[in-house]
Amino acid sequence: MTAADGDDMYYLGGRSVTDNDDGPAVWQHFPASLTRFYTHLHGGWYDIAGRTVGPLPLREMFRIDAFEWGILDGLDPNEYPAPARCVATFHSGGGGYLCLYIAGDAVRGVVWSSDEAPYLVDCSTYLDID
16 A cells, blocks of 8 residues: 555455454454454454554454553553453554453453554444444
């Protein structure tokens, strides 16, 4: 791709997800718009240099509690979404992720960062995927 300023940008995109692909355990909880994206458009993409700035391929998604987050030190657990319910789906490249927060049938978005407390967002609006 060529950016507005004329710089070339190189992205790698994956093929669309099929029924035979292994997806994350929470695949059935994905919003319909995100499922359509992965099954009809392609299976994620990212900037080749940093493997960031795009929707993660399914096989690279992970639960946020797989890592330590110092930003949570000193916060009351009631002040942020439970890390075990957050699945990273988009990597910002700057130490942050857009996650799906899955609580039963309810799915919300969470901005999870290494330098500010996590907070809930509307995932569809954030990604503009409707």
